[in-house]
Amino acid sequence: MTDGSGMPERPGLFSLVVAADAKRGIGKDGTLPWKLKGDMRWFKELTTCPDATEVLTRYLMNIGFRDKRTHTWDSLTARIGGAPALKDWSPAARNAVLMGRKTWDSLPARFRPLPGRLNGVLSRRLPPGVFQGSHHVWSSLQAAVEELERDPTVTNIYVVGGGEIYAEALRHPGCGRIFLTDVDGEFPCDTFLPPFGPEFRETAISPLVEESGVRYRFRLFERAQPG
Ligand SMILES: NC(=O)c1ccc[n+]([C@@H]2O[C@H](COP(=O)([O-])OP(=O)(O)OC[C@H]3O[C@@H](n4cnc5c(N)ncnc54)[C@H](OP(=O)(O)O)[C@@H]3O)[C@@H](O)[C@H]2O)c1
Known part of the structure; x- marks a missing residue:
């Protein structure tokens, strides 16, 4: 497996992608x-594009300082509209998304498998x-990661939920990155993201985005390298 991200180091075997509110709520009644x-x-863009750096740049994720601007989603999409096209996936270079059976079941049939990604x-x-020919089933996270790691056509592995799978992924030493959509406020939730430890350090953050009265930002945490 290769790292298409262009980042100098890609700690870990896989990344976690999650949106959580102020109390780490992620789901309610089987949906978002x-x-x-x-x-x-x-x-969609992060998990489809084989080069994560292109997506981070597109979403104005600044390393090292906190950008105080707030973008409406419309203003951000206008900027994105003028940005260069993202590198496309191909059968020889695509990402994998790994999810729990309940999250898979929660996807409307017309949206699954998620296109352009190994599901x-x-x-x-x-x-x-x-x-x-649409999706793979594995009986454990370890079995899935081992097989995907050996697959030369798979560029990045993203663990995309839900709560049970995030809990296991965060305990796994191969979890190198957390892409967190940090949603302001508290929503009624019955499924939660477990807290993650100080070994994950924030390395990039986007400006605030405001959409229909909800404010959120994209944050990247990376596992600190030992030593
Ligand atoms: N906010 C977000 O970013 C986000 C992302 C994804 C999902 N969600 C939300 O999260 C909720 C679903 O989460 P959930 O915790 O209820 O379910 P889940 O994690 O999606 O799926 C749980 C199922 O995964 C299987 N499973 C769990 N651990 C396993 C293991 N170690 N090895 C093999 N299989 C394992 C089991 O399937 P079997 O029962 O078939 O054995 C289990 O019932 C929904 O509300 C969804 O909308 C939120």
């Missing part, structure tokens, strides 16, 4: 607690294998 077009677009579903009950 909010509807944020900007976060959906960020998620992996984790389940202890479903038989492992490839189904309808």
